[in-house]
């Protein structure tokens with residue numbers, strides 16, 4: 001889990017391999033950002049301990065290449081700082097999608113998804129979720 005943003009280290013802002021990249025305004029995002037931002041789909045509200053489905057997709061906004069020199073290496077999901085699951089990919093995996101049934105025993109804050117591209121570094125997105133009794 002990466003707890004600091006690129007803004008924590010101003011010298012990293014121009015280096016895609018330093019820190020974790022994210023997109024602040026999807027409407028204004030570049031093609032590079034659209035290809036790498038992991039998109040989380042989940043319910044906005046869940047009940048404590050109840051199973052629910054989470055999907056993390058890379059390339060949902062704009063298809064990311066899958067070839068030997070350029071591909072998505074992995075996707076990871078966290079509930080705030082708590083590790084939930086991970087899926088590894090190879091160049092033989094097109095349109096990386098990780099789908100899992102998970103449950104939360106209490107509120108952790110937002111879900112966070114990370115993806116790693118072998119050419120363009122690590123990217124993060126989050127999804128607010130409420131856990132009720």
Ligand SMILES: [Fe+2]
Nearest residue numbers: 070117119120
């Ligand atoms: Fe890439």
